[in-house]
Amino acid sequence: MVRDFTKELGYLPLGSRLKRVGERMQAETARFLASEGIEQPPGIWPLLQTLHGEGALTVGELATALGVSQPGVTRSLRQLTADGMVKPAPAGEDQRRKPVMLTDTGASVVERCMRDLWPHVEAAVREMCASLDGPILQQLDRIEEELDSLPLDRRVARKMQERDDG
Amino acid sequence: MVRDFTKELGYLPLGSRLKRVGERMQAETARFLASEGIEQPPGIWPLLQTLHGEGALTVGELATALGVSQPGVTRSLRQLTADGMVKPAPAGEDQRRKPVMLTDTGASVVERCMRDLWPHVEAAVREMCASLDGPILQQLDRIEEELDSLPLDRRVARKMQERDDG
DNA sequence: ACACGTTATATAACGTGTTATGTTAATATG
DNA sequence: CATATTAACATAACACGTTATATAACGTGT
Numbered sequence: 001m002v003r004d005f006t007k008e009l010g011y012l013p014l015g016s017r018l019k020r021v022g023e024r025m026q027a028e029t030a031r032f033l034a035s036e037g038i039e040q041p042p043g044i045w046p047l048l049q050t051l052h053g054e055g056a057l058t059v060g061e062l063a064t065a066l067g068v069s070q071p072g073v074t075r076s077l078r079q080l081t082a083d084g085m086v087k088p089a090p091a092g093e094d095q096r097r098k099p100v101m102l103t104d105t106g107a108s109v110v111e112r113c114m115r116d117l118w119p120h121v122e123a124a125v126r127e128m129c130a131s132l133d134g135p136i137l138q139q140l141d142r143i144e145e146e147l148d149s150l151p152l153d154r155r156v157a158r159k160m161q162e163r164d165d166g
Numbered sequence: 167m168v169r170d171f172t173k174e175l176g177y178l179p180l181g182s183r184l185k186r187v188g189e190r191m192q193a194e195t196a197r198f199l200a201s202e203g204i205e206q207p208p209g210i211w212p213l214l215q216t217l218h219g220e221g222a223l224t225v226g227e228l229a230t231a232l233g234v235s236q237p238g239v240t241r242s243l244r245q246l247t248a249d250g251m252v253k254p255a256p257a258g259e260d261q262r263r264k265p266v267m268l269t270d271t272g273a274s275v276v277e278r279c280m281r282d283l284w285p286h287v288e289a290a291v292r293e294m295c296a297s298l299d300g301p302i303l304q305q306l307d308r309i310e311e312e313l314d315s316l317p318l319d320r321r322v323a324r325k326m327q328e329r330d331d332g
Numbered sequence: 333a334c335a336c337g338t339t340a341t342a343t344a345a346c347g348t349g350t351t352a353t354g355t356t357a358a359t360a361t362g
Numbered sequence: 363c364a365t366a367t368t369a370a371c372a373t374a375a376c377a378c379g380t381t382a383t384a385t386a387a388c389g390t391g392t
Contacts, residue, residue, distance in 0.1 A: 005216050009284070
């Protein structure tokens with residue numbers, strides 16, 4: 001068995017470990033969503049949520065708000081447009097600016113998530129983190145252990161079940 | 167100005183935020199390393215460190231130890247071989263297995279990092295996290311604030327300077 | 333009116349991760 | 363021994379992020 005060097009090097013690999021744990025949580029959340037019939041990739045939700053909250057935004061505004069690159073937003077919007085989730089919004093005077101907004105379909109998908117799914121995801125994550133305390137490295141250790149013992153999609157599904165039972 | 171929805175949704179976007187902060191720290195560490203003449207991408211160091219600690223490992227052993235996909239390891243090793251950092255290791259009886267090990271060049275690069283660079287990176291990260299306390303979401307908020315006020319490469323460079331001065 | 337600098341977005345190219353698949357070697361089974 | 367199954371790794375294809383660049387639109391100064 002190979003030693004796990006990331007645990008031996010203290011704070012040195014903190015960035016790497018944060019990234020790994022984050023990706024793992026995103027993947028497990030996506031697995032749960034897929035089981036609920038929602039196939040959008042994990043990274044798209046900050047964008048959809050922001051559009052839902054703000055109404056119409058341009059590529060650049062989204063990129064700045066989300067802290068991602070502009071071509072990445074362009075690409076995501078191209079896909080979401082093809083999926084019928086977003087559409088061009090009424091433009092102002094400046095023809096360079098291309099505001100977009102959610103379609104009715106997109107809005108109803110986001111609203112369904114906000115009403116039916118996110119509360120359980122949030123509760124499952126919060127509950128998993130509730131007993132965590134101390135330095136961030138220790139908290140990461142513990143989150144990894146928790147996910148090893150019960151992945152996030154299973155935790156959320158259990159939350160849904162409690163709701164159905166209660 | 168667009169509202170930052172990730173901060174409003176509590177624990178829901180924890181995975182996404184962990185990933186973002188982790189990537190940011192990795193990018194800033196890579197910037198520091200580049201300033202020291204080391205151009206290996208951030209993701210390669212766990213692999214190099216593991217080879218340095220273990221001697222020779224196969225693709226599958228590395229993939230399992232690092233928690234990444236086997237083709238990803240294959241690709242990384244292809245590049246590292248081209249860079250002269252790793253080479254094939256003496257094989258056993260099983261002709262399917264292709265163990266690799268660090269070259270002398272690779273080992274000396276890793277050792278230079280371990281001796282001269284990682285201690286400062288680790289100290290900078292540890293110092294940045296030293297005053298953090300409480301739930302992980304709050305710690306992430308604080309790390310982001312710390313990185314906003316002084317990026318990691320600048321923190322490490324400062325650590326190097328203190329060493330030079332002291 | 334025109335020249336030039338800046339802004340907004342699309343596109344190109346690249347890097348880095350994954351899953352799926354193909355090939356070869358080794359092992360298990362009847 | 364022959365065949366089926368599994369293991370190990372390379373390769374193919376794709377997804378998703380980035381930086382660099384191209385193009386169009388806009389603003390400013392002369």
